[in-house]
Amino acid sequence: MIKVEHLYKKFGSNEVLTDISTDIKKGEVVSIIGPSGSGKSTFLRCLNMLEIPTSGKVIINGQDLTGPKKDVQKIRQGIGMVFQHFHLFPHLTVLENLTYAPMKVKGESKSLAEEKARALLLRVGLAEKEKAYPSSLSGGQKQRVAIARALAMEPELMLFDEPTSALDPEMVKEVLDVMKDLAKSGMTMAVVTHEMGFAREVADRVLFLDHGILVEEGKPLEFFASPKTERARDFLEKVL
C-alpha cells in the first residue's frame, strides 16, 4: 500500500532522513521508534506531504506523492493524522470538529456527516460530549476526539505521531485502547511512539530510526528479544 524508496530529507544543510526504503502493507500496523531527534516525526510527515522530501519516492496506492502530477489534497483525504498535541479546532464543538471536513471536502450532507460522527464518538466512548468544546475535555478525551475526527474522513491509512506523549499517565490507556481497537479492525497504521508496550503487543513490525537512518526493522517479538544492531540494543537498554 505504501512504498518508500530512497527517501532523503534535509532542512538546510541538516540531513534529517538518509536513504530510507520500506513498505507498509494494507492492514499492517507499523511502529516507528528511536531516540529523540532521530527523524521519526519527519518520516511520518513525509508520508502525507506535510514535509516535502528532498529526494526519493513515496508511493501510496500506486500514486507517487513526489511525482510531478499529484493532487496532494486528494491524497491527504485518504490519510488520517493524529498529533501529539491533538490540534482540535477550539472554536468548533466536538461534533463540528468531526463533521467539518467530511462536509466541506467530501460534500457530505449535514445529516449524513452527523450520523457518522455520532457513531464514531460512540466508538471512542465520547457520545455524550458531542456538544462540548475541546477546551472542556481532558487530554485523553481530546486525543480520542482527534482520532475520531481523522476517522470521519474514512481514511485507508492512519498516521500517529506520539499520540500519548502529551497525556497524563492515567489517560494513556484509554487512547491506546482506541488504537488497539482500530488495529484489530484492520486499519493500516504507522505509529511513532515511546510506548514500547504498544509496539510489542499491537505492531506487526517495528522500524528503528537513529540519526535519520533506518537502522533495523523486524517483527516486534524478535526485535525486542534480540535486536541485531548495537544501536538498537543501546536504545532498548535505555527505554526498557
Add this chain to the structure above:
Amino acid sequence: MNLDFSQMVPYIPFILEGIWVTLKFVIVAIILGSILGTILALFKIGSIKPLRWFADAYTSIFRGTPLILQLMIIYYSIPQLTGYDISPFLSAILAFGLNSSAYISEIIRAGIQAVDKGQMEAAQALGIPYRAMMKDIILPQALKNILPALMNEFITLTKESAIVSTIGYLDLMRRAQVVGSDLFRNFEPLLFVGLIYWCLVMGLTVLGRMFERRLKQSD
C-alpha cells in the same frame, strides 16, 4: 482666566454637524483600510513572492512617512499630475484608507501568525483546501488576537482625522478653528470639540469591549 461659552452658543449646531462630517470619512476610510489591509495581509502570509514584496514595500512606505505628508501629496499632486480636481473628502478617504490599510495588514498578519501552527497542519492533514481553511479555521481564531489591536487602530484613526483640517475639509477640527476666528476666541471652541473627540473615542472603546466579551464567550 475668563472662560465664556455663551458667545459660542449660536455656533453649536455648526460644530455638531462636524461630527457627522468627521465620522463620514472616518467610517469610509476604516472600511477601505480594512478591505485593503486584509488583502495585503493575505499577500504577506501567502507564498507568492512578488505579492509579498509588494505588500512589504507598501507597508514600509505608508508607515515610514508622516500621514499629513501623504494627505498633502494626494491632495496637491493629483490635480497637478492628472488635471483631476480632487475634493478634500476624496483625498481624506484615500490618504486615511491607504495609510490605515498598512497598519491593519500588520495587525491581521500578526493575528494570523499567532494562531498555533498545528491548526494549519491539522486542516491540511484533513485535505481541507486553503481558502476554506483560512475562512473557517484560521481567521475565526485569529480574530481574537486581531480585534483589540484593530479597535486601537480605529481610535487612532478617529483622533488623527483632525489633520484633514489642513486641506480645508470642514471636519470637527476645522469648524472649531472657523468659530475661533469668528469670535476671536479660540480656547472655548477647541475645548468643545476636544470633548466631542473624547466622547467619540469612548464610544468606540465601549463598542470594542462589547465585541471582545462576545468573542470570549465561545471559550
